[in-house]
Amino acid sequence: MHITVTGAAGYIGSHACLKLLDDGHQVHGLDNYSRSFERTVQALQRAGGDRFHFTRVELNDQHATTQALKLHATELVMHFAAFAVVPESVKFPLLYWHNNVGATVSLLNAMDAVDCGKLIFSSTCATYGEPAPEHIPIGEDCPQRPTHAYGESKLACEHMMQAWVQSHALAERDRGVVFLRYFNVAGGDHLDRIGEDHDPETHLIPICLRAATGRHAPLVVHGNDYPTPDGTCIRDYVHVEDLVQAHIEAINLIPRRDTLAMNVGTGVGASVLEVLRACSLAAGREVPFHVGARRNGDPPRLVSNPEKIVGLTNWRPTRSSLEDIARSAWRWVNR
Ligand SMILES: NC(=O)c1ccc[n+]([C@@H]2O[C@H](COP(=O)([O-])OP(=O)(O)OC[C@H]3O[C@@H](n4cnc5c(N)ncnc54)[C@H](O)[C@@H]3O)[C@@H](O)[C@H]2O)c1
Structure with missing residues (x-):
């Protein structure tokens, strides 16, 4: 498949690219390097050869994002790009609404422009906030009541994607999204080609x-x-390679005209x-x-x-x- 990965230079996005490349897919990575490094993309280029393409792009720039999607015939988008540091989101909430929600508006418009309707979205257990003891272990039906701008921004993206899918379904067009709500992701590539590379590190x-x-x-x-x-x-800690495998499984579960939410943790x-x-x-x-x-x-x-x-x-x-x-x-x- 031709798969576009946003946040491809970041921790989880880069491990997803690597697995997709190892599985023989064509991968187009997008990132603005705001929270990541070119050295990671170089490692992906070494691993993927001519099946890996990279475009440096700011997702909030809708025109540039549309142009990037037009470069390769994208069949599916995995959307990892976001800011994801809770205390930072408490201090600078608008940064999170702009970067996480604004960039997702732009991405959905760009997907419409190229008529790509399949999406896997990196959501988070932070959308559940602080669940009452009777909701632990946390199932997908646990009330979503985030307690900070990071969790709120991710929940807003889920709601926006639901509305996007529904509006297209009314017009009999196919749009489907899987929300994967990750718990705590850790670990690195089994061949040590890449790993968690944040500066500053908060995990x-x-x-x-x-x-x-x-x-x-x-x-x-x-x-x-x-x-x-x-x-x-x-x-609940989940190895990044197990998490990426959940995305591989999710590819075949993307609904035609609906959304599907699944938690990814070990229990x-x-x-x-x-x-x-x-x-x-x-x-x-x-x-x-x-x-x-x-x-x-x-x-x-x-x-x-x-x-x-x-x-x-x-x-x-x-x-x-x-x-x-x-x-x-x-x-x-x-x-
Ligand atoms: N790491 C975890 O434990 C965890 C847990 C739950 C959910 N998540 C979610 O998983 C996703 C990936 O997390 P991560 O740990 O790999 O984060 P990360 O910061 O390592 O990667 C995010 C990448 O997105 C890029 N990016 C951010 N905003 C962008 C924009 N506007 N345009 C283009 N590129 C942009 C950054 O440069 C970075 O490379 C995030 O959406 C996060 O909310 C992560």
């Missing part, structure tokens, strides 16, 4: 491993007095201290850390109920044990 596992190298600041554990067995927050939670131990084992040395204050808006426990994706597809997480995630992330950090 727990790479922060732990960078701290283990001794070249970065010790980890701050934000609160150890939560109502969890060891007092630290519990999250198993790990606390910050458990992650810390797995990272210490992977690195072969202690992760230096100290306990700090709680952060606003950190729910004690966010764990997915993966029954829907497991029921509808052949997807099963095979690389998402903490040990596997920490080992692959360590190889990348320590390369």
